[in-house]
Amino acid sequence: MAGLVVLIVLVAALVMWWRLNVSIVRLHSRVDEAWSDVLAQLQRRADLVPSLVELVRGYVTHEETVLRQMVEAWSGLLHAQDPGRAADAEAELSRAVHATYAVSERYPQLRASSNFLHLQRELVHTEDKVVASRRFYNGAVREFNSHIATWPGSSVAHRHGWQTAEFFTATTAAADPPVVDLGR
Amino acid sequence: MSDRSPHASQVWAELLRGAKHSRIELWLAVLFLLSGVIGLVAILSAGAFSNNGAGVFWIAWTLAGCYLFVRIWRRTIGVARARAYAQAHGLEPLIYRRADHYPGMLFTHDAARIIEGVRTLSRHFVEIGNFEHFQDPMQLRPFGYVRMSLPRHVPHIAVVARRNGPLLPFDMKRTQRLSLEGDFDRHFTLYAPARYETDALHIFSPDVMERFLADAPGFTCELVDDELYLYSRKPLDIGGRMTIERIEHLLRPLAAKLGHQLDLYADDRVPDDVAHPIAPGGRRLVGPVATAGAMIAVSVLLILVRIYLLRG
Numbered sequence: 001m002a003g004l005v006v007l008i009v010l011v012a013a014l015v016m017w018w019r020l021n022v023s024i025v026r027l028h029s030r031v032d033e034a035w036s037d038v039l040a041q042l043q044r045r046a047d048l049v050p051s052l053v054e055l056v057r058g059y060v061t062h063e064e065t066v067l068r069q070m071v072e073a074w075s076g077l078l079h080a081q082d083p084g085r086a087a088d089a090e091a092e093l094s095r096a097v098h099a100t101y102a103v104s105e106r107y108p109q110l111r112a113s114s115n116f117l118h119l120q121r122e123l124v125h126t127e128d129k130v131v132a133s134r135r136f137y138n139g140a141v142r143e144f145n146s147h148i149a150t151w152p153g154s155s156v157a158h159r160h161g162w163q164t165a166e167f168f169t170a171t172t173a174a175a176d177p178p179v180v181d182l183g184r
Numbered sequence: 185m186s187d188r189s190p191h192a193s194q195v196w197a198e199l200l201r202g203a204k205h206s207r208i209e210l211w212l213a214v215l216f217l218l219s220g221v222i223g224l225v226a227i228l229s230a231g232a233f234s235n236n237g238a239g240v241f242w243i244a245w246t247l248a249g250c251y252l253f254v255r256i257w258r259r260t261i262g263v264a265r266a267r268a269y270a271q272a273h274g275l276e277p278l279i280y281r282r283a284d285h286y287p288g289m290l291f292t293h294d295a296a297r298i299i300e301g302v303r304t305l306s307r308h309f310v311e312i313g314n315f316e317h318f319q320d321p322m323q324l325r326p327f328g329y330v331r332m333s334l335p336r337h338v339p340h341i342a343v344v345a346r347r348n349g350p351l352l353p354f355d356m357k358r359t360q361r362l363s364l365e366g367d368f369d370r371h372f373t374l375y376a377p378a379r380y381e382t383d384a385l386h387i388f389s390p391d392v393m394e395r396f397l398a399d400a401p402g403f404t405c406e407l408v409d410d411e412l413y414l415y416s417r418k419p420l421d422i423g424g425r426m427t428i429e430r431i432e433h434l435l436r437p438l439a440a441k442l443g444h445q446l447d448l449y450a451d452d453r454v455p456d457d458v459a460h461p462i463a464p465g466g467r468r469l470v471g472p473v474a475t476a477g478a479m480i481a482v483s484v485l486l487i488l489v490r491i492y493l494l495r496g
Contacts, residue, residue, distance in 0.1 A: 003492070004488075004489070004492050007488055007492070008485060008488070011484055011485060011488060015480070015484075026359070030359075033379075034381070037381075037382050041382070121448070125448045128386055128389070128445075129382065129386055131386075131389075132382045132383070132385035132386035132389070133382045133385075135364070135365065135385045136362065136381045136382050136385050138365070139362055139363035139364055139365070140363065142363055142365075143363045
């Protein structure tokens with residue numbers, strides 16, 4: 001009888017180990033999925049920037065610095081590989097885009113342009129989507145990290161070489177871009 | 185909806201005008217209660233209270249009569265109040281009406297019936313009421329609900345209030361649960377279909393979540409098709425000033441914030457020419473499936489026990 005009990009305990013432990021590993025893999029794939037969602041939203045946002053630059057350039061003649069900053073931020077975002085850098089680049093781009101909105105206040109023709117209004121609306125919408133995807137990603141990372149940081153998940157994670165994932169958090173002062181009011 | 189409660193005379197008039205079967209039910213409950221009281225008085229005056237448990241029998245009879253009377257009275261008065269409120273404010277009264285065609289999860293569960301409720305007549309409606317599953321003996325208690333139309337279709341999202349317990353008819357598949365920042369996770373659990381997590385968080389922005397935490401701690405919320413549902417474990421006092429005020433206080437800003445979030449919402453997975461605005465994968469949340477792990481574990485254990493027994 002004792003042999004059977006030992007056997008059952010062993011099998012139960014193995015199953016538990018296997019289940020823990022499966023749940024870690026599942027949580028990690030969720031982090032990956034959330035990260036690809038963040039990248040998709042960032043790409044979507046980045047795709048709008050060249051149109052904005054071109055449009056603004058057509059109306060604005062003495063604001064090259066603002067446009068250059070936007071192009072640099074855009075380029076930085078396209079080349080960002082890890083969550084930390086991507087978050088910094090995204091914050092930088094937000095700052096540059098909002099600086100462009102501020103500049104546009106001085107050009108009534110630009111403000112009145114339907115293309116500009118449409119683009120501005122699209123950018124704000126995409127910005128909302130970026131925020132949502134960032135929340136999803138950070139939630140997935142939080143869950144994954146807490147799972148592999150607490151026992152018994154920590155033992156399984158250590159054995160299989162899982163490491164904590166990085167949060168999508170900007171380290172620069174531009175982390176909280178100003179709010180744009182579209183008159184809604 | 186206005187928060188003005190119906191006058192007592194209006195409620196009384198509706199009570200008298202109400203459905204015949206409700207009045208019969210009420211009279212039967214009164215008779216039941218009275219017979220209990222008469223029986224109790226009779227055995228007390230005859231000094232036979234402790235004879236063969238007669239006292240216990242008549243006390244139990246009277247208590248059952250009290251329970252029945254209170255229950256039927258509450259329901260009848262609730263219906264009358266809802267009718268009077270609807271009458272006074274130009275709303276549509278919903279009395280003992282089948283509701284199993286509503287897309288909300290609690291309504292599709294068995295035979296759902298609205299006991300009493302009111303609905304605005306506009307195309308973008310708001311509906312407040314109480315309902316029950318009248319064929320499910322385990323669900324005899326009525327639930328309160330608020331139903332509101334949304335400006336556009338959304339993926340199926342559920343925000344389950346933890347204090348409400350297992351209010352929804354089935355547990356959601358765990359992979360649909362989203363981890364959220366701040367205090368929200370302590371009070372609510374948010375579920376969204378797989379691959380619709382970002383959409384759900386776009387709709388449930390921090391502003392909307394804040395609104396929920398502040399004003400709807402006991403409500404479970406569901407967004408399905410183009411409707412929003414709020415479920416309360418306790419029935420709502422339809423026509424009661426406090427109820428309408430509370431619902432208005434919650435709905436007005438919530439609707440404004442949700443409207444803002446939904447303003448530009450569109451499911452990117454659906455081409456423009458497709459009839460339904462949400463892709464099939466996002467239309468409904470799914471319940472849990474038996475995990476392969478548990479099945480394998482049970483099978484292995486059974487095989488081991490069998491081998492052991494054969495060897496023994």
